[in-house]
Amino acid sequence: MRVNVGSLRPVVACLLAGFLVVGAAQPAAAxxxxxxxxxxxxxxxxxxxxxxxxxxxxxxxxxxxxxxxxxxxxxxxxxxxxxxxxxxxxxxxxxxxxxxxxxxxxxxxxxxxxxxxxxxxxxxxxxxxxxxxxxxxxxxxxxxxxxxxxxxxxxxxxxxxxxxxxxxxxxxxxxxxxxxxxxxxxxxxxxxxxxxxxxxxxxxxxxxxxxxxxxxxxxxxxxxxxxxxxxxxxxxxxxxxxxxxxxxxxxxxxxxxxxxxxxxxxxxxxxxxxxxxxxxxxxxxxxxxxxxxxxxxxxxxxxxxxxxxxxxxxxxxxxxxxxxxxxxxxxxxxxxxxxxxxxxxxxxxDRGGPTDQQVMVVGIGIAVVLVLLLGLVVFLIWNRRRYRREAARAGDIPDEVLDRAPPGGYPPPGADYAPPSGYPPPPNYGPPSGYGPPPGGPPPGYGPPSGYGPPSGYGPPSGYGPPPGYGPPGGSPPAPPRER
Structure with missing residues (x-):
């Protein structure tokens, strides 16, 4: 934990003042x-x-x-x-x-x-x-x-x-x-x-x-x-x-x-x-x-x-x-x-009231309390002013310094940029120029797993058919219906 020593100086000064009051109130011992x-x-x-x-x-x-x-x-x-x-x-x-x-x-x-x-x-x-x-x-x-x-x-x-x-x-x-x-x-x-x-x-x-x-x-x-x-x-x-x-x-x-x-x-x-x-x-x-x-x-x-x-x-x-x-x-x-x-x-x-020593002790206690309260008030006023000064200094800092966001957004990544694993490529990203499939075709064994087929009993739903005019992909589109 970091302690701001400067902020404690008024408190220390008040405590020292209180001790001085107590010391000054004591009679000479000898x-x-x-x-x-x-x-x-x-x-x-x-x-x-x-x-x-x-x-x-x-x-x-x-x-x-x-x-x-x-x-x-x-x-x-x-x-x-x-x-x-x-x-x-x-x-x-x-x-x-x-x-x-x-x-x-x-x-x-x-x-x-x-x-x-x-x-x-x-x-x-x-x-x-x-x-x-x-x-x-x-x-x-x-x-x-x-x-x-x-x-x-x-x-x-x-x-x-x-x-x-x-x-x-x-x-x-x-x-x-x-x-x-x-x-x-x-x-x-x-x-x-x-x-x-x-x-x-x-x-x-x-x-x-x-x-x-x-x-x-x-x-x-x-x-x-x-x-x-x-x-x-x-x-x-x-x-x-x-x-x-x-x-x-x-x-x-x-x-x-x-x-x-x-x-x-x-x-x-x-x-x-x-x-x-x-x-x-x-x-x-x-x-x-x-x-x-x-x-x-x-x-x-x-x-x-x-x-x-x-x-x-x-x-x-x-x-x-x-x-x-x-x-x-x-x-x-x-x-x-x-x-x-x-x-x-x-x-x-004494039946007439407190003794002189009791009066002196009470007086010393009151003086110490007053000094400490005065010191606390001074410290609070000083701390409030310090906060206002710091806030004023912070208000004078330009926004572009506090938030350096360049106008127009950030530029696209360079040609040698590759996204980290698991992240989608950025927009307009493609393979480098001249890139193609590896020579010799896909690696041996590449393809669907052996013996793979649709689950047993799987087929199109009952009564299902392609929508009107739909044909298999790759063929000629169906002829438009003739008017009668």
Missing amino acids: APRRAEQWYLDELRIDQVHKISTGRGVVVAVVDSGVEATHPDLRGQVLAGGRSYGASGDGRADEDGHGTHMAGIIAAKSGGRDGVDGIAPGAKILPIKLRKGTGTNSAAAVAAGIRMAVDGGAKVINLSIGAPGFASPAEQSAIKYALDHDVVVVAGAGNTAKGHVAVGNPANTPGVIAVTGTTKGGRFWSGSVQGPEAVVAAPGDSVYNVTNEEGYGWGDGTSDSSAIVSALAALIRAKYPELNAPSVINRIIRTARDAGPAGRDPQYGFGVIDPMKALTANVPAVTANPLLDPAAATEPGPARTGGADEEFDVTQHG
Whole structure:
């Protein structure tokens, strides 16, 4: 079979275009900045995002403000407010601390070499506690917590801390948040700042106090420890955004707190019907036990496991397990150290709709189909035009070229022509001039077969006679009848 290679070129071009679209739509596999985010790989965040991205959940960052213009935070930051008595919203950050926390929670890579947040579907509500790089007042913290609750936050991240216990105003604000079904998360504290015990607001009852770990899940030496510890999360060399559109590493339980706040957002998006106590219970009951068995001063209930927190079968509770330990459900299979339970991603997606990855795959598929359809249309138009050109060229050929029949017919054969055996001679054909019978007569034995005669009883039909006037051949014709 002969293939017209030229006619296949448009099809090949269309297929190549489709493959290029698919290739262009894929994110860079090993962007340098993403490669620095070791904690995302350790927490299996790429796999977690197939189940939940935190979409629809508002996380308040009560901190130094958030630089909303950072490329990886554009579109992720709400207006928020300022709790230190100044006018304006929370979308400004002279210090960079609050911007770093917001990036850990909800950054969306704004370019080919950006960073990812743990809950990129969530929105950040920035509450600015101070101007510049000063200290936070207890009044500003208390007012900031209440502003976050009133602003619609379902999770409040407090990556702040001080020795001792929270002021009555702060304790009242935290109770206000818990009473309004809000999950409150705070960093336990850092030894580099002179902290020797879990400080406030992390040591306030009902708050998830988070200690820090290093790569591999070991306890980070820069983290404080104490009986108030609830869970542990990465806190050493956490890479993410900073203010002035920058990127950098953070060390501290502030980063650990932001990671757990993002986990709470993932759970609330996946299970919107759960109350805050059940979200807290799910976090602590699916944590991977580390250190001494059970709750301990370094890891609390264990190191967080986002995948299990989103997929394990953990019954709901009605009371905050950190306020009423008897209300907590018994640890399930997720805390036994066994293999991950099997799960179907289609049954664990965000309740709000398809995940970002599903939307991307659908978009790529639509783009490929459109490119292929466009290529098919181009090919059909090109092929039709090619057919018309060939037909036009064929129409210009004279008929005598296509059918070379000479006028007047073909000439008679030559004198030496003899018809093939079994074919009659052509018209006017005769023996060559001078041709006669062979000398000596016919060959010996030539004649009718010996003994040949008419069949027995054969004769003319009865009553048959020659017609009137008929005579034998060779004789004189009969005389015409005489008139009488």
